[in-house]
Amino acid sequence: MAKLLEKSKVDEFLKSFGEDALVLCPVEREGIVFFDVPSEGESITFDFANTKNAPKAAFFPQSECMYKYGRKGDVFEMTDTGYDDKPRVLFGVRPCDAKSFDILDRLFVNKEFVDPYYQAKRNSSTVFALGCSEPCRTCFCTSVDCGPFGTDGADVIMTDLGEKLLLEPLNEKGEKAIASLPDAPEGEIKKKETIASEAEGKIASKVDIEGIPEKLWEIFDHPIWEEVAERCLGCGACTYLCPTCHCFDIQDEVMKSDGKRVRNWDSCMFPLFTLHGSGHNPRTKQGERWRQRLQHKFNYYVENFGCTACVGCGRCIVNCPVNIDIREILGKVKNAEKVAVEEGK
Amino acid sequence: MGYEETTSKIRELAKEALESGKAEVVIGFAEGSLPGRYVPAFITNAEDANKLVWGPFTENNLARYLKDFKGGKVAICAKGCDSRSIVALLKEKQVDRDSLYIIGVPCSGVVDRTKLPDAGFVNSVSVNGDTLKVKKTVGEEDFSIAGILRPNCVVCEHHNPVISDVMAGEPVEDGPVDARYAMLEESEGKPDEERWAEFEKNTSRCIRCYACREACPMCYCPTCFVDNWQPKWIGAGQEQSDLDVFQIVRCYHLAGRCTDCGACVSACPMNIDIRRLLSRIEKSVKDSFGHEVGINLEEPPPLNTFSQEDTLEQVV
Numbered sequence: 001m002a003k004l005l006e007k008s009k010v011d012e013f014l015k016s017f018g019e020d021a022l023v024l025c026p027v028e029r030e031g032i033v034f035f036d037v038p039s040e041g042e043s044i045t046f047d048f049a050n051t052k053n054a055p056k057a058a059f060f061p062q063s064e065c066m067y068k069y070g071r072k073g074d075v076f077e078m079t080d081t082g083y084d085d086k087p088r089v090l091f092g093v094r095p096c097d098a099k100s101f102d103i104l105d106r107l108f109v110n111k112e113f114v115d116p117y118y119q120a121k122r123n124s125s126t127v128f129a130l131g132c133s134e135p136c137r138t139c140f141c142t143s144v145d146c147g148p149f150g151t152d153g154a155d156v157i158m159t160d161l162g163e164k165l166l167l168e169p170l171n172e173k174g175e176k177a178i179a180s181l182p183d184a185p186e187g188e189i190k191k192k193e194t195i196a197s198e199a200e201g202k203i204a205s206k207v208d209i210e211g212i213p214e215k216l217w218e219i220f221d222h223p224i225w226e227e228v229a230e231r232c233l234g235c236g237a238c239t240y241l242c243p244t245c246h247c248f249d250i251q252d253e254v255m256k257s258d259g260k261r262v263r264n265w266d267s268c269m270f271p272l273f274t275l276h277g278s279g280h281n282p283r284t285k286q287g288e289r290w291r292q293r294l295q296h297k298f299n300y301y302v303e304n305f306g307c308t309a310c311v312g313c314g315r316c317i318v319n320c321p322v323n324i325d326i327r328e329i330l331g332k333v334k335n336a337e338k339v340a341v342e343e344g345k
Numbered sequence: 346m347g348y349e350e351t352t353s354k355i356r357e358l359a360k361e362a363l364e365s366g367k368a369e370v371v372i373g374f375a376e377g378s379l380p381g382r383y384v385p386a387f388i389t390n391a392e393d394a395n396k397l398v399w400g401p402f403t404e405n406n407l408a409r410y411l412k413d414f415k416g417g418k419v420a421i422c423a424k425g426c427d428s429r430s431i432v433a434l435l436k437e438k439q440v441d442r443d444s445l446y447i448i449g450v451p452c453s454g455v456v457d458r459t460k461l462p463d464a465g466f467v468n469s470v471s472v473n474g475d476t477l478k479v480k481k482t483v484g485e486e487d488f489s490i491a492g493i494l495r496p497n498c499v500v501c502e503h504h505n506p507v508i509s510d511v512m513a514g515e516p517v518e519d520g521p522v523d524a525r526y527a528m529l530e531e532s533e534g535k536p537d538e539e540r541w542a543e544f545e546k547n548t549s550r551c552i553r554c555y556a557c558r559e560a561c562p563m564c565y566c567p568t569c570f571v572d573n574w575q576p577k578w579i580g581a582g583q584e585q586s587d588l589d590v591f592q593i594v595r596c597y598h599l600a601g602r603c604t605d606c607g608a609c610v611s612a613c614p615m616n617i618d619i620r621r622l623l624s625r626i627e628k629s630v631k632d633s634f635g636h637e638v639g640i641n642l643e644e645p646p647p648l649n650t651f652s653q654e655d656t657l658e659q660v661v
Contacts, residue, residue: 241614
């Protein structure tokens, strides 16, 4: 049953989840809109295309303590720091970002492996997606199995109706979360249908990824990779702002007799990413690293988890310091000639 | 000279350089995929020289790419700040002068991308004389180019390249002397806590993507201090102290070497303004050693040199 929420009552609604709940939503700070827990004096904004950072940090923080350890005299002790299962309300996640949760779930929580740090946060969260009535020119979500009103990864889908929001539950968790709100009249639901279908038509950027996984195998040794990566600075802007990038590095931070094991985001764009303990680095060239990024998102992930690890949000395109455009590269890949693999490789 | 003439001249010089063998590759800018963006371009065939463009969107410091082309003959389109980075690199023996063919480009400033409407809602950006015409998905907006330049461009003193083999245009008027340090007056007299709070407000947004480091021509260490093991100097996570130390140490490593090209600020996805600390450090070097970055090829780098005249105050 669809519900209605006045924008003026959003704060009250979010508070109703209780003091123990962590609420994350779009907040404006010095001209940039972030997806974060509002600080004192901050409140939600609906005036944004998409947040600078991707909401993945809610379940997969940039830096996370896994456990602590220390030496007390002759004894080595380990301290379990537990798994944070504080209830979280993610309010105002764009459908592309909500879909990223579905994509990341397949990696972090599956039959073979369960990441308890991710799972604890994910299970105790409620995701309120906010449909895009006015998609960006840099969004290509419809090309990667998503859309401006997509519902993957979310518990509730919201539509901005100006002074109010329409909230539609997508599952039992969503139904429960909005049960206290007034029912939405038929007229408002009809408005949503119009907005949603018009939004789909407003997606200007299209990328044809038909056959890309197979193509990526065929052109593994193609010179295209060096050409594509020539101007790449090898920074981590694309990977860190990406909703689906999830590679990490585990390090120890030690001070005298106390230490903690920390998981931090890492980027395949960094030369250090594949540096072995022996000193050997299988990916010394930026072209090899760029190949990895594209292969991982558009080939390996499809093979391993059954979906493309890209939601078409456009953050990598807009934030790249040298305007590398993944859409252009996918186009080049699609048109590249198959390269025969040398014997012995 | 308008941007169109500069573009033609650059194309002509690039073509000539490749055909005559003065260079095996020309580093310049080409049209980007987004409106109002350029991409660094690496032209190796004379017939591709027509891909090169020039305009107020040259936010990257192309000298950053010189380290990727060691051993070959390289032509580079260098604006004022880029050319001073090249001088700094020459002084540090990171580039060989004989292998460089510098196409100097007098610069009237680069547009501050953050002052334009959201890239997601812009259809096109075009230059019309002194005006930037922005066609949005809904409506249009005009900007005076001079009014939306990057902060470092507004205070830039050296608009013309200080070193070149050939020039792609007539010199333009230089900017006011030492204006880059004017921003320091803002924090003059303010209590330390306030200045520190302002600094941390900036650095707290840092996501350790290292776009600043990678965009900077002077950051060429094979192993950056942040990536060092044994000893491990700083944590790789999001501890505020680690974010602070990363920015501080990177700025200190740039002492006497930073030309205020603004590439770091333009590259930063979080719009962190690190220029105040950099300006403070460069002013300190200038006051102590009378050295300005990237001007005099004969002058050795001040922090690599010790002279009998150096006072304790200077050195400490």
